Amino acid sequence: MAIFGRNEIAEYFSKLAYVDKPEHEFLGKRVFNDITEFSEEANEDIVFAEANWPISSFLLKKGFLILPQINFTLDISETLEMIQKRMNPSKIRRIKGLLGAGYSFETTKDPKVLQSFYYEMYCHTC
Numbered sequence: 001m002a003i004f005g006r007n008e009i010a011e012y013f014s015k016l017a018y019v020d021k022p023e024h025e026f027l028g029k030r031v032f033n034d035i036t037e038f039s040e041e042a043n044e045d046i047v048f049a050e051a052n053w054p055i056s057s058f059l060l061k062k063g064f065l066i067l068p069q070i071n072f073t074l075d076i077s078e079t080l081e082m083i084q085k086r087m088n089p090s091k092i093r094r095i096k097g098l099l100g101a102g103y104s105f106e107t108t109k110d111p112k113v114l115q116s117f118y119y120e121m122y123c124h125t126c
Contacts, residue, residue: 002027002042004035005050013048036062053094080107 001017003010007024014022030038032055039047051059056066076083084092099105108114 001046001048002038002044003048003050004030004032004038005048009048009050032058035059035064053090076107076109 001013001022003013010024014024032049032051035047035049049055049059049064060066074083074087095105106113
């Protein structure tokens with residue numbers, strides 16, 4: 001496994017992927033263009049890259065799979081329309097992009113559904 005990102009990210013993914021503590025090898029600072037060349041030449045099974053939204057778009061164009069990242073919390077006590085009025089327009093565009101990519105969502109105030117999401121989907125990946 002190769003990880004392009006901060007040391008904390010490398011440690012986090014290493015803990016998820018390996019039972020025993022893996023050895024880390026720092027390969028030096030790289031630019032995002034290096035990821036494509038590195039992944040084509042490496043014998044790694046998987047390559048992770050920590051990236052912000054513009055860099056994610058660049059990597060997507062290069063053929064990489066981009067996984068969504070939860071990067072904010074949202075008070076859902078009001079209607080969806082009221083929530084969207086308070087949201088940053090860039091977040092609304094990202095949500096629309098996820099929907100366009102085939103992802104779906106459910107809005108609920110049911111504590112059992114929220115608990116199920118938290119424990120079965122969110123915590124499962126932590």
